[in-house]
Amino acid sequence: DAGVIQSPRHEVTEMGQEVTLRCKPISGHDYLFWYRQTMMRGLELLIYFNNNVPIDDSGMPEDRFSAKMPNASFSTLKIQPSEPRDSAVYFCASSPTTGAWAEETQYFGPGTRLLVL
């Protein structure tokens, strides 16, 4: 398996532009997570899906951020309009479903490094 795939790996954009980050989870995994990593806030969970349905989006910073999962093999995280403070590394992760969810590890993608000028 190729693992979790994220694109693009790097994105440089100007303030006010729309940014779309993409993720392909590991086949068969029912959970998908979006994280953001910054120096100030560490690794924070933005939103996660179970079977393509958003379960908890309480970590989404504001209305400029939106995430979708139209099918089991694809998810997007969109920022519109982007701001310099959105500059961070965005990780997508997926996890299988088991009877004991808490012990399941998450498999992370390589991340998208976003720079908003």
Add this chain to the structure above:
Amino acid sequence: DQQVKQNSPSLSVQEGRISILNCDYTNSMFDYFLWYKKYPAEGPTFLISISSIKDKNEDGRFTVFLNKSAKHLSLHIVPSQPGDSAVYFCAGSTNAGKSTFGDGTTLTVKP
């Protein structure tokens, strides 16, 4: 409220010696604790976990200890190797579906 804290941003040890990475938490509802390892330009990868009903879990050179009364866990790496140099994240997980990560500790193992 930061539910998972790694108070040491960095740690440096000599090759062959023991590395001890610490983590404190405040959420009593965590069912599992997990350690992830992250190399530059890569995503975190799972290293070892421990159930909240246990106090120790060992996997090769890696051992995690949990002290529930102190809400503290630690990761021991013995012996430390230069390839262990990375950022280590501690995370608490619940069956409700969320994992909460600490800020990470950068471990440097010197040859």
